[in-house]
Amino acid sequence: MAGTRRFLPRLPWLARLPGGAPGTRTRLLVAALACGWLWAGPLLAQAPELRGLRVLPQLEGGRSFAGWQSEGEVAAALDVPLELGDEVHGATLQLQPAASAGPWRVRVQYETSLGLGAEGPHLDLTDWKHCVSAWVPAESSGPLSFVLPAPSPEQQACFPAYTAGELEQAVRDHAARMGDASQADGWLQGLRAPSTGMSTTPVTPFVAISAVRVRVEVKRDGRWVEATTVTFVPPMGC
Numbered sequence: 001m002a003g004t005r006r007f008l009p010r011l012p013w014l015a016r017l018p019g020g021a022p023g024t025r026t027r028l029l030v031a032a033l034a035c036g037w038l039w040a041g042p043l044l045a046q047a048p049e050l051r052g053l054r055v056l057p058q059l060e061g062g063r064s065f066a067g068w069q070s071e072g073e074v075a076a077a078l079d080v081p082l083e084l085g086d087e088v089h090g091a092t093l094q095l096q097p098a099a100s101a102g103p104w105r106v107r108v109q110y111e112t113s114l115g116l117g118a119e120g121p122h123l124d125l126t127d128w129k130h131c132v133s134a135w136v137p138a139e140s141s142g143p144l145s146f147v148l149p150a151p152s153p154e155q156q157a158c159f160p161a162y163t164a165g166e167l168e169q170a171v172r173d174h175a176a177r178m179g180d181a182s183q184a185d186g187w188l189q190g191l192r193a194p195s196t197g198m199s200t201t202p203v204t205p206f207v208a209i210s211a212v213r214v215r216v217e218v219k220r221d222g223r224w225v226e227a228t229t230v231t232f233v234p235p236m237g238c
Contacts, residue, residue: 050096051097053070054070064085075228076226077229078230082235089148106137106146107135107214109134110213111210112131116204122236129162130159131207151209167205208234208236209234212233213229
């Protein structure tokens with residue numbers, strides 16, 4: 001055991017254990033190491049499950065998407081901004097595992113937010129209320145390929161109920177976060193324009209998808225383990 005002690009860490013709490021014969025403490029430490037009880041275990045980062053992800057381009061069915069590919073090993077969470085007109089639903093996601101043979105699965109979740117449109121300019125209230133869909137499974141087109149499902153009309157239009165007072169406060173809070181609280185006045189005047197007969201450009205609330213989450217999972221010891229979640233962020237307005 002003398003040779004073993006040379007490699008054991010010095011832990012103050014171990015010396016304070018009762019029944020503290022040196023041999024007893026050493027045996028406790030060795031048992032703790034074997035069972036993974038020490039803090040060192042959880043602090044070690046797990047190797048990424050995926051060395052690459054890509055979404056194939058699509059130019060059919062009225063959809064347009066130039067494609068996307070991850071850079072390097074895939075992190076546990078990624079945010080990917082989309083260009084105006086990009087639609088990832090219907091596109092094929094391809095996995096490049098680091099080592100595991102799987103099985104793999106992919107699920108998609110849609111989040112909607114409220115925006116305000118003023119015949120061109122728009123204000124996206126992405127920090128306010130949301131409607132978040134259930135996770136929808138993507139159809140497998142091969143062991144490592146999945147077709148991302150399209151949102152239903154209900155998922156696209158879903159949004160929690162709100163009052164006029166809540167919306168006004170959300171607009172004021174958003175303007176304050178942007179650093180110019182006075183910007184709220186113009187949007188609020190536009191919201192009131194139809195009912196007051198004001199000549200201000202009318203402002204119309206609309207609901208749009210503000211996040212598309214794509215979760216990739218691998219099966220480990222009989223349970224599904226999250227490998228990564230990629231959040232595609234489409235622009236809400238036109």
